[in-house]
Amino acid sequence: MLDPNMQTQRLWTSNFFILIIANFALFIAYYMLFPTLPVYIKEITGKDALTGLAMGSLLLAAVLFRPFAGRLIDTGKRKAVFLFGTAIFFLCTISFNLAPVLLILLAARFIQGFGWAYCNTAAGTLASDIIPKPRLAEGMGYYGLSLSLGMAIGPALGLFLIQGYGFQFMFNICAGYVFLSFLLALLIKYSNLKIAATKKPLSLKTIFEKKAIHPSLVIFFTSIGYAAVVSFLALFGQERHVSDVGLFFVVYAISLTISRPFFGRLADTKGYDMVVVSGLILCSLAMTIIYFAHTLPVFILAGMVYGIGYGAVQPTTQALSVLYVPMERRGSATATFFLFLDLGMCLGAVMWGVVAHYFGYGLMYLMVIIPTLLALLVYLLFPREAEKQQELSIANS
Known part of the structure; x- marks a missing residue:
């Protein structure tokens, strides 16, 4: 209800x-x-x-x-x-x-x-x-x-x-x-908000929003894994002699498009924990499927699973990053979230290239599960805080 x-x-x-x-x-x-x-x-x-x-x-x-x-x-x-x-x-x-x-x-x-x-x-x-x-x-x-x-x-x-x-x-x-x-x-x-200009000096405390750090860390570790998908999947498909592996991204985009609003509504009605935890588990499952993929249908299955999982995690953690932040700090909260996402992408693109060079693409995708599970661990350290803040914001709205 x-x-x-x-x-x-x-x-x-x-x-x-x-x-x-x-x-x-x-x-x-x-x-x-x-x-x-x-x-x-x-x-x-x-x-x-x-x-x-x-x-x-x-x-x-x-x-x-x-x-x-x-x-x-x-x-x-x-x-x-x-x-x-x-x-x-x-x-x-x-x-x-x-x-x-x-x-x-x-x-x-x-x-x-x-x-x-x-x-x-x-x-x-x-x-x-x-x-x-x-x-x-x-x-x-x-x-x-x-x-x-x-x-x-x-x-x-x-x-x-x-x-x-x-x-x-x-x-x-x-x-x-x-x-x-x-x-x-x-x-x-949109009228400019009447926010008094901050007199606080420029520092890490004023540039970053503390309340957005936890969800931003979740997307940081998740985007490390995402970098492996967008950067190296085409090369992995060539290694496995699978043509048209680009269909992975088509199915991924469709799954992402369908899952985003569905999981967003589910988070608002049933809670953020269910959505984020399920999404991270699905992202890990997708990496396992990619590891075993030797045919195009299996790659397509992985794309569908990953699209659903990432579609659950990304918008929900972005919502969490601003959910309990005052209006005058939402810009810093949004910047904090996307900064961590960008850092994860940069680190992942460099790191997975080195891993693939020494261990091969197959083992690399198994290792991608590690940062995804770290994202899950980080999230599970504060699920009740997220739920309480959500209930509070709904009650006060």
Whole structure:
């Protein structure tokens, strides 16, 4: 039975719908560049060893600037920060056409990561403000669809465009999606929060939100495992002589899209513990299935299981990171969450490459279970705290 408060809290407002579409357009552009920039770098340099710099420079900037983005967002100007970051992202995307020189391209990519840190953190904070608190996990599940659908469409669209029309056309289309996101964000009716400017000096305590650390640690360990999937599964498929292993990601994206809102609603009605614990167990199970996979149907099964598991963990932990944080600290909480996610991705991409070199991809995927179980252990250290805070927030809403 639904909580009576949930029935009176309207989730689907015009602001929420516009924010989802704006974020969807932004994530299409974001993921269009992931598989295409390495190809572009190889084309202009002729060196495979340099192709990973495109992702590394963006993520490095995102990690460095997210805490400062959170601090600025906590002044109450959520929408303005989103527009600022989106504008930076747009200008850098356009600049890829102008400078087919590696150092200039990497500099533009680094600045683009700066813009991404601001617009992505601001978007998540806007979502947490717009969504009614008793329906926060459910709302974050729907909001997360913009990410998963962008993840599903962006890479395929980017590769299709460079193969059929070339890099310049692809960069222009990518920039067009960012500009569309900017225009849509202008339509969001959001007044700046009246938050007094903080007088606290810049420090770890003011940059990071303490109450968001626990769920952020959970996503940190989970994203270490996620990095192994997105970075090396195609190579593992080649090793196992499985063609069309890309279908794993199609099924993964579909499962992720379906599971996000379902598990979000389940977390709001039945509690966060059930959702996060189940999701982490499913993520571990998926790694075991990948280890034993020698045929395409088994890889597809793994993609379905992993999509359901990650779809349960990511939006629920993101909701937990802001659930019991005051409005004036939600920007820092969101920045803390995504910073830990980015760090996990960076660490995982480097670490699993070394592990695969010495032990092979098969054993590597078995070892991916370790950080996933560490995420489960970290979560189980504070499940009652999460449940009590959830009940408190619903009662006070």
